[in-house]
Amino acid sequence: MHIVVLTKPVPDPAAAAERLGPDMRLDRAASPAVVNGNDEYALEAALKLVEAHGGEVTLLTMAPPSGADTMRKALAMGATRGVLVTDPALAGSCVRSTDEVLAAALRELTFDLVFSGFDTSDGTAGVVGAAIAARLGLPYLSNAARIEPDPAAGRVRVRRITPTGYDVLEAPMPALVVCTQVLGEPRYPSLKGIMSARSKEIASRSLADLGLDGGTVGGAAATTEVLDSRKPPPRGATTVVRGTAEEGAAAIVTLLASRRLI
Amino acid sequence: MFPAFAEVPAYPLVFAVFWGAAAYFALAMARHLRIFAAARAAGPSPFSSIPARTLGLVRYAFIQTKMFKDWRAGLMHFGIFWGFVLLTIGTANAVTGGIIQAILSAPFDGFIWAAISAMQNVVAVIVLGAILWAFERRLISKPERLTYSRDGLLILAMIGGLVAAEFFAQVFEIAAFGDVPGAFIASFLATPLGGVDHGLLAAAFGILWWTHKVIVAAFLLHLPGSKHLHVATAFFNVYFRKLAPRGELPVMDLEAEDATFGLRTLQDLGWKDMLDGFTCTECGRCQEACPAWNTGKPLNPKHFIMGIREMSVEAEHGLNLIPNSPLVRETYGLDDTVHADRLAKPIVDDAIPFDAVWDCVTCGACVEACPVLIEHVDKIVGLRRNLVLEDSRFPTELNGAFRNMEGVGNPWGQPPASRLDWTKGLPFEVPLVADVAARGELAQLDVLYWVGCAAAFDERNRKVARAFATCLDAAGISFAVLGQEESCTGDPARRMGNDYVYQMLATSNIETLNRYRMGEKTIVTACPHCFNSIGVEYAQLGGRFRVVHHSAFLKELLADGRLRVVDGDGGSRRSVTLHDSCYMARYSGVVAEPRDVLGAVPGLELVEMEKNGKNTFCCGAGGGRMWMEETRGTRINASRTDQALATGAGTVATECPFCMTMLKDGLEAAADANPGGEVRAIDIAELLAESLDPIQPARFSGRELPILQ
Numbered sequence: 001m002h003i004v005v006l007t008k009p010v011p012d013p014a015a016a017a018e019r020l021g022p023d024m025r026l027d028r029a030a031s032p033a034v035v036n037g038n039d040e041y042a043l044e045a046a047l048k049l050v051e052a053h054g055g056e057v058t059l060l061t062m063a064p065p066s067g068a069d070t071m072r073k074a075l076a077m078g079a080t081r082g083v084l085v086t087d088p089a090l091a092g093s094c095v096r097s098t099d100e101v102l103a104a105a106l107r108e109l110t111f112d113l114v115f116s117g118f119d120t121s122d123g124t125a126g127v128v129g130a131a132i133a134a135r136l137g138l139p140y141l142s143n144a145a146r147i148e149p150d151p152a153a154g155r156v157r158v159r160r161i162t163p164t165g166y167d168v169l170e171a172p173m174p175a176l177v178v179c180t181q182v183l184g185e186p187r188y189p190s191l192k193g194i195m196s197a198r199s200k201e202i203a204s205r206s207l208a209d210l211g212l213d214g215g216t217v218g219g220a221a222a223t224t225e226v227l228d229s230r231k232p233p234p235r236g237a238t239t240v241v242r243g244t245a246e247e248g249a250a251a252i253v254t255l256l257a258s259r260r261l262i
Numbered sequence: 263m264f265p266a267f268a269e270v271p272a273y274p275l276v277f278a279v280f281w282g283a284a285a286y287f288a289l290a291m292a293r294h295l296r297i298f299a300a301a302r303a304a305g306p307s308p309f310s311s312i313p314a315r316t317l318g319l320v321r322y323a324f325i326q327t328k329m330f331k332d333w334r335a336g337l338m339h340f341g342i343f344w345g346f347v348l349l350t351i352g353t354a355n356a357v358t359g360g361i362i363q364a365i366l367s368a369p370f371d372g373f374i375w376a377a378i379s380a381m382q383n384v385v386a387v388i389v390l391g392a393i394l395w396a397f398e399r400r401l402i403s404k405p406e407r408l409t410y411s412r413d414g415l416l417i418l419a420m421i422g423g424l425v426a427a428e429f430f431a432q433v434f435e436i437a438a439f440g441d442v443p444g445a446f447i448a449s450f451l452a453t454p455l456g457g458v459d460h461g462l463l464a465a466a467f468g469i470l471w472w473t474h475k476v477i478v479a480a481f482l483l484h485l486p487g488s489k490h491l492h493v494a495t496a497f498f499n500v501y502f503r504k505l506a507p508r509g510e511l512p513v514m515d516l517e518a519e520d521a522t523f524g525l526r527t528l529q530d531l532g533w534k535d536m537l538d539g540f541t542c543t544e545c546g547r548c549q550e551a552c553p554a555w556n557t558g559k560p561l562n563p564k565h566f567i568m569g570i571r572e573m574s575v576e577a578e579h580g581l582n583l584i585p586n587s588p589l590v591r592e593t594y595g596l597d598d599t600v601h602a603d604r605l606a607k608p609i610v611d612d613a614i615p616f617d618a619v620w621d622c623v624t625c626g627a628c629v630e631a632c633p634v635l636i637e638h639v640d641k642i643v644g645l646r647r648n649l650v651l652e653d654s655r656f657p658t659e660l661n662g663a664f665r666n667m668e669g670v671g672n673p674w675g676q677p678p679a680s681r682l683d684w685t686k687g688l689p690f691e692v693p694l695v696a697d698v699a700a701r702g703e704l705a706q707l708d709v710l711y712w713v714g715c716a717a718a719f720d721e722r723n724r725k726v727a728r729a730f731a732t733c734l735d736a737a738g739i740s741f742a743v744l745g746q747e748e749s750c751t752g753d754p755a756r757r758m759g760n761d762y763v764y765q766m767l768a769t770s771n772i773e774t775l776n777r778y779r780m781g782e783k784t785i786v787t788a789c790p791h792c793f794n795s796i797g798v799e800y801a802q803l804g805g806r807f808r809v810v811h812h813s814a815f816l817k818e819l820l821a822d823g824r825l826r827v828v829d830g831d832g833g834s835r836r837s838v839t840l841h842d843s844c845y846m847a848r849y850s851g852v853v854a855e856p857r858d859v860l861g862a863v864p865g866l867e868l869v870e871m872e873k874n875g876k877n878t879f880c881c882g883a884g885g886g887r888m889w890m891e892e893t894r895g896t897r898i899n900a901s902r903t904d905q906a907l908a909t910g911a912g913t914v915a916t917e918c919p920f921c922m923t924m925l926k927d928g929l930e931a932a933a934d935a936n937p938g939g940e941v942r943a944i945d946i947a948e949l950l951a952e953s954l955d956p957i958q959p960a961r962f963s964g965r966e967l968p969i970l971q
Contacts, residue, residue, distance in 0.1 A: 188656075188665075
């Protein structure tokens with residue numbers, strides 16, 4: 001079974017140093033990059049499935065050349081290889097360009113399933129998976145809490161979380177699945193994984209390789225423009241409530257009442 | 263032919279009985295060595311540090327200093343040990359045809375041998391008394407730390423039996439055949455037997471004399487498979503003890519091809535680790551000191567070491583006493599080498615449960631307590647290394663700590679940009695090393711203050727940093743900090759088995775420190791874990807730095823008169839107890855310094871906890887436990903808090919940011935014993951800063967001090 005996982009390098013949220021440069025694009029020098037947290041959950045789910053059913057996991061990323069370094073961290077978790085779509089013309093891409101480029105890259109690959117994370121911690125649009133499914137005409141299985149492929153039958157069954165419970169969906173493969181954190185904590189790479197990731201293949205693809213034109217995708221063709229970006233105001237002072245559970249509850253009720261919240 | 267043993271019936275048989283048993287003993291011990299030979303990791307070299315090792319042998323094996331930490335048991339053991347050694351002269355003489363006696367009797371008209379006989383009489387009585395005492399402990403008072411087994415009683419019975427048989431044989435010998443020069447106690451006891459029939463006395467002598475020799479032989483047959491093996495192995499274990507600093511974990515080559523990372527199976531151990539197993543006598547001093555075991559967790563250091571021994575014994579099961587020669591092996595295909603599959607069994611979940619591996623706080627109390635210098639902590643970290651680096655098997659909470667250390671350089675996952683938040687609002691400047699270097703003023707810098715992640719990010723510990731910096735400023739010390747260039751030293755990662763992340767952080771810190779030539783300066787820190795990493799462990803990676811703990815530094819400032827405290831009003835004194843950090847007191851022997859600082863604070867009266875100094879009891883946060891949930895047993899910090907509150911002290915002084923957090927939490931949670939949270943944990947630097955004279959010696963500072971908090 002072949003699974004492609006979409007992984008994006010994002011500024012490490014823990015560093016809290018994410019900021020835009022004067023060109024209103026992400027200042028990549030300001031913050032260390034990590035694999036987008038939700039993508040790691042998708043990768044973990046994919047790794048578990050190939051461990052159970054056999055097969056390979058390919059990572060697909062659209063990023064500047066430095067994205068290869070971040071991709072090594074995901075390869076260390078156990079993915080087989082990576083494909084990095086990188087082209088100077090892609091700087092400043094909007095969501096529409098991103099999904100068009102990734103869809104083009106997927107057309108070159110053979111796969112049974114494509115996994116995407118729920119959203120990314122920097123862009124947070126959360127539509128790339130859906131857009132790719134639409135472009136490639138793949139069945140779209142979102143909010144997955146459980147993924148059960150049946151390679152022999154060529155079908156996949158997904159438990160999709162809904163606001164009131166869950167649905168069980170089934171679709172023919174290949175299909176695109178949007179993964180959630182319910183699927184399980186991403187593994188911590190072993191040292192052997194880190195070592196072997198150093199020599200794993202990362203294939204680089206330019207727009208020309210994918211048969212795309214820098215005039216129709218990428219920064220030049222962006223459909224949205226960032227005008228301003230602001231940080232939320234810092235949190236106010238914290239009130240710590242001490243004492244027994246009863247005392248604590250009473251104090252919290254009083255506090256909430258004083259703010260007219262209850 | 264053997265004049266000294268003319269009265270012993272069938273004397274020459276003793277050569278067969280004793281030397282036969284001795285040969286078996288030698289072969290059985292050599293069989294243990296065949297397991298040692300399977301060890302892949304290196305052990306200590308027998309030819310290095312001979313003077314230090316010999317001194318250790320005298321101190322720990324012959325004077326048995328560690329045994330006297332429990333002075334009653336120590337005295338008992340000392341009596342049995344030296345008694346046994348001295349009585350062995352007689353046994354050795356008896357199994358060599360009396361040659362020792364003949365040689366020693368030649369000069370001074372037999373006086374030397376008579377003196378030895380007199381001494382042996384005294385010693386025999388002492389040993390018998392000590393044996394009775396030991397029986398009392400095993401049968402009546404039953405201290406919790408001992409392992410109760412038939413083997414223990416059998417050994418005592420054998421020692422008691424052989425000493426009694428030898429002694430009373432002499433009594434009957436004197437009664438039957440006349441005086442033995444020097445044996446005054448035996449002579450005295452023989453007096454009432456004067457009228458008894460000679461044949462009866464001679465028979466009793468013969469029976470007892472042979473009883474002694476048979477027990478000696480039985481002892482030699484029993485010993486190789488007994489827990490009492492330490493009589494043979496302890497000397498070697500003490501001699502080959504770890505000479506590296508307590509806080510220096512074994513170095514690890516992460517680039518090694520095809521290596522097992524850390525300890526997985528018996529074979530990944532060094533032979534000294536196996537010797538540790540064969541030396542353990544189940545005295546249980548380690549379990550008695552272990553904070554994890556004391557709070558009801560599955561970790562028991564004694565069971566772990568005995569588990570390694572049991573695995574070793576199991577691995578040699580079925581080995582011939584005499585190894586087949588290569589010829590026999592080839593001709594008959596009789597392969598009697600150690601079974602590979604027995605050596606390939608993982609240690610975790612055999613010698614030690616998985617959970618117990620993670621219960622260890624690396625406080626080193628077990629190592630400190632062990633009379634035969636067994637090394638528990640290095641092995642436990644070795645097991646963690648294998649679990650983390652090869653299997654990624656560890657408590658899930660650590661995932662975040664590892665990622666945070668790797669990603670943003672601190673286990674809390676705080677943004678590096680907030681590293682200097684603790685300095686906000688201080689009435690003096692805390693300069694950055696980078697700025698000092700840019701101004702070309704590094705030469706004027708007295709010290710680098712290594713703040714550490716806890717003091718940079720934890721709200722409570724930031725106050726400690728502010729207090730310490732205030733002391734430095736008041737003393738007119740020119741200091742600077744690294745700010746965002748500082749990252750976690752890697753100590754938690756290393757203790758949790760993640761040497762990959764440790765080496766990454768350590769290498770980068772060493773680079774930073776070397777860039778500013780900090781090898782030529784003094785680095786001062788209030789964190790014992792940073793102290794150990796930078797000052798002790800970085801040397802393995804080529805970083806040599808002089809690091810001073812803030813307790814020692816403040817002590818010096820006070821001693822030099824660079825810091826002045828307000829005069830005590832002579833009024834009511836506040837009682838304070840000091841919680842020693844394991845890494846300072848036990849690992850690095852820094853015990854007096856924090857006490858000196860407290861002694862300089864007017865109005866403070868130090869009340870010690872029962873477990874203090876090198877015998878301190880961990881707060882529960884060492885070994886990366888700071889970032890793990892404590893789900894098994896009761897909480898270690900609650901136990902230590904109870905010990906602190908039992909002193910009745912109004913303040914618990916700390917000298918480590920992790921201890922601070924743990925004891926602060928413990929004191930706040932101890933609602934009944936500490937109503938209103940009145941007893942608080944306060945760092946020694948804070949206690950000192952609070953009592954600094956507003957006017958400091960002008961030659962150093964001359965500036966008015968800020969009011970803290």
